[in-house]
Amino acid sequence: MRKSVYWGLAIFYFCIASANAALSPESRPHRNPVDWVNPLMGTDSKYSLSNGNTYPAIALPWGMNFWTPQTGKMGNGWIYTYSADQIRGIKQTHQPSPWMNDYGQFSLMPVTGKLKFREDDRASWFNHKSEKATPYYYSVYLADYEVLTEVTPTERAAMFRFTFPETDSAFIVIDAMDKGSFVHIIDDRTVIGYSSKNSGGVPANFKNYFVISFDTPITFTATFDGEELHKGRVAMEGEHAGAVIGFRTDHKQVVSAKVASSFISIEQAWTNLRSEIGEDNFDGIKSTAYDRWNDVLGKFSVGSGNVDQVRTFYSCLYRSVLFPRKFYEYDKDGAVMHYSPYNGKVLPGYMFTDTGFWDTFRSLFPLLNLVYPEVAEHMQNGLVNAYQESGWLPEWASPGLRDIMIGNNSVSVVTDGYLKLGEKADYDIHTLYEAAEKVLNNPGPLTAVGRAGAEHYHQLGYIPSDSNLRGSVARTLEYAYNDFTMMQLAKLLNKPDEVIRHYRQRSLNYRNVFDKETNLVRGRKSDGTFDSPFDPFDWGGNTFTEGNAWHWTWSVFHDIEGLKQLMGGERDFLQQLDTIFNLSTRFGLGGRNNPIHEMREMQVVNMGQYAHGNQPIQHMIYLYGYTAEPWKGQYWVRETMDRLYHAGPDGYCGDEDNGQTSAWYVFSALGFYPVCPGTDQYVLGSPLFEEITIELPDEKVLRIDAPHNNADTRYVDEVCWNGQSYSKMYVTHQQLLEGGVLQFNVADKPNKERKPTVKDYPYSLSLE
Structure with missing residues (x-):
């Protein structure tokens, strides 16, 4: 004692x-925070196995535009892979992931000697030893052309610097991509254009307009449409438009380009160029970008740790402040406005996009609410506008509504935001409450928008496995948690007791898919019987989404004590937790012909059924x-x-x-x-x-x-x-x-x- x-x-x-x-x-x-970041973290990935499925995003935090070296072919979601050895251009990208792919993209690529404009022909060998990737600056030596290419970003613009050898045939290829594009060389220093290439989720009038201003007089002009080059022609509009401009250069002559874009108009792209770059030079823009990254990453100061740990921490923090991206611009008077990815109109106010709430409600938005509340508040304003312009809250936005993943986790994002940002936050929470009620109680225009299977869930208290909806158990668990967050929001807004009780009762629906015989969640038919046979290692099928019963059983975020009671008490709960790490790494295909990459990623790390590479079990x-x-x-x-x-x-x-x-x-x-x-x-x-x-x-x-x-x-x-x-x-x-x-x-x-x-x-x- x-x-x-x-x-x-x-x-x-x-x-x-x-x-x-x-x-x-x-x-x-002894470095500033951004100096620790490696934007190449996670780039050694492929379709069958992801080590991140990232690309080096050369951007500002939450910037409207990112820039990245393009090693993949046009339309390939794997824009940049570490194992590649050729670059086809430096591309403006808005891609949130290879699975969602890109929109509004175009690229610049320097070429010397024989003119090559097609993407495979113009590709140049490069090596990581002559590549420098930071969040605020990227450079690469394009060996086939002896050109050092550099880019540094602002939120809606960027500056390029091309260092050419001595030649009378120095070219820059501007590729506006396929699926509808336009270029126009309007004078001896300027190219404008647009790209309408996208992967869905856009209105009919969608375009990304761009302007490019060079500091060196253009001595050669050409445009192309797909495979055909037209020398001397200064404008092209078609399925796949592009431009080639040329210069005579001395040894190590630098040609600089100022680039900006807008989802609103060419005129607005010029406004973005003037306001974000103006008369500044490359080094000035680079310095400003460097300072901005240090301001944002510098919210955290690590006072110990080995080099690898500090690099990993700040590299992860860098990835945490890229999305959702700003999808708004400033007019000539400095007022915030945006092109609506929902109705195609130009409207006042904030807009953000490129995030899937199924993933990011879990820890990304809580991190923003804690450390970056001003930006988080703007994002809530953006959700108000998204609802007013589409009639729904998005669950996956890129840039507009996309039909992917499950649940109504937009309500979690709304509730967590209001709980933590507080009543002083300047946005219309009452409109967001109205939006949340709508999405929790009604099916939407897409399966992933609104509450698919609402009639089953509200009548039976679960989504039956013999309905036409895949992921029945996963949906039931997420709907129950989403109803809990609605209960919390109703409390915060002093809604009537009967409303609070209603959502509280629905938040207990997770119990309806719990099978006490196996102490796991399990598919359940409309008649109340559990699916049989049952393989808890089986991924997907009619019951789970990107996981199996061992992963999804824990998705009762709001009532772990209730889950314990279902399992028979804390001892049984602990035993089931321990079992996760002691199981084999085997998986069932769930009716698929081949494994999906998430299965392999669980298997190869040898941690039993703990599949940290995917979201359902990360908590x-x-x-x-x-x-x-x-x-x-x-x-x-x-x-x-x-x-x-x-x-x-x-x-x-x-x-x-x-x-x-x-x-x-x-x-x-x-x-x-x-x-x-x-x-x-x-x-x-x-x-x-x-x-x-x-x-x-x-x-x-x-x-x-x-x-x-x-x-x-x-x-x-x-x-x-x-x-x-x-x-x-x-x-x-x-x-x-x-x-x-x-x-x-x-x-x-x-x-x-x-x-x-x-x-x-x-x-x-x-x-x-």
């Missing part, structure tokens, strides 16, 4: 001493924090960070998915994670660094300390909050916003004597 008292006092005084230390980090990396490790054995979660969260992430081309273990998989790492490195967006709690895990600080609104600073933390000390002996021993397994949003010191005292062995009780567990609906 005396020994335990002595140990408790020792921990208490250690916490006090650490909390009294200055909040500023004692040691910081599961943190569910140990709802039990008396949190040390097991501490082990696995660090194991996942250490084993499945690094800042190299194969640095992810599956699709990065618009910041979600990256935001998981960012939160986990901090030592907590938002298991249930729509509540104000973050479940504690095991931090990665000895010290990290976060700049929060109102000049508040949160410091997270883990003294002597290293690769071997993944277990948490004790948590202190502002010097006081802290027993809860979560921290609240308001706690974090107030700033202070969150300290983890870590060890190389689990503290099995530290056994939280129900009063310390994170939120569950059944505990209300």
